[in-house]
Amino acid sequence: MAVAATQRAPRNVARGESSDRLAHAHQGEVLSAEFYARPVLEVARELIGCVVEHDGCSGRIVETEAYHESEPACHAFIGVTPRTTVLFQEPGTAYVYRSYGIHALFNAVCEPAGIGAAVLIRALEPLEGIEHMRVRRGVGCHRHESPHDRTLCSGPGKLTQALAIEMSENGGSLLHGPVVIRAEQPAQPPRIASSTRIGITKAVDLKWRFCAVDSRHLSRPG
DNA sequence: CATGGGATTGACT
DNA sequence: GTCAATCCCATGC
Numbered sequence: 001m002a003v004a005a006t007q008r009a010p011r012n013v014a015r016g017e018s019s020d021r022l023a024h025a026h027q028g029e030v031l032s033a034e035f036y037a038r039p040v041l042e043v044a045r046e047l048i049g050c051v052v053e054h055d056g057c058s059g060r061i062v063e064t065e066a067y068h069e070s071e072p073a074c075h076a077f078i079g080v081t082p083r084t085t086v087l088f089q090e091p092g093t094a095y096v097y098r099s100y101g102i103h104a105l106f107n108a109v110c111e112p113a114g115i116g117a118a119v120l121i122r123a124l125e126p127l128e129g130i131e132h133m134r135v136r137r138g139v140g141c142h143r144h145e146s147p148h149d150r151t152l153c154s155g156p157g158k159l160t161q162a163l164a165i166e167m168s169e170n171g172g173s174l175l176h177g178p179v180v181i182r183a184e185q186p187a188q189p190p191r192i193a194s195s196t197r198i199g200i201t202k203a204v205d206l207k208w209r210f211c212a213v214d215s216r217h218l219s220r221p222g
Numbered sequence: 223c224a225t226g227g228g229a230t231t232g233a234c235t
Numbered sequence: 236g237t238c239a240a241t242c243c244c245a246t247g248c
Contacts, residue, residue, distance in 0.1 A: 065229065067229070073229070074229090075229080078245080081244080081245070082244075082245095083243075083244055083245075097229085097243075097244095098228095098241095098242050098243055098244095099228065099229065099230055099242090099243095100227095100228060100230050100231080100240080100241070100242080101228085101230095101240070101241030101242035101243075102230070102231075102240065102241060102242075103230050103231070105229060105230085107229085120229055122229085155230070155231070156229070156230075157230050157231060158230090158231075167242095167243090197229070198229075198230095199228085199229055199230065200228095200229060201227095201228090219230095
């Protein structure tokens, strides 16, 4: 269980750690606007272990990345445009955008309204609705067999396909759904590591990716 | 209005 | 390891 949490130093917070894990959320509750309204690195780290639900399917978050308007890998870096306006809206808003013309990528808008920041959800451990996920992911994707559970949601484009999260969710509320994220920590808190973000060409050295290192459902080893 | 780049994935060599 | 698929939107002419 948690040990000596009271001795954690403030410098950990600057690295995205928290001295008061999930202080703003109770077990099983939908995460609040206050949870998302904090520094994006804190939120990205604390979302590890929480559960995304949509359309009868759910999965535990095992991998995230933080994006902030102050660094050029973030879409909000260029300022407010028709595309990026959602990133500056209320904390707890869903930002969904299309990547490579094919995949919908799901983010949770963070920090107070007016600051462009979001956490990209990169991988889930499937929990509920697994058969439904297999249907959505399997047809037309694998020639010989349905995807193993391990690969159902092991990437940002895979998990949106598995949970049927689409562009129409962009700008929607994660507080009221249909997509929600709950604070449902497992009995054993995950061991979390930070590393560099995947698939970007700017600000490549920031270690703003967070993984449950012991998970078997990551997009890549943490 | 034309162009180009991307927070990716799956199939194939 | 390579590569095509293919949508949205920012930018520039």
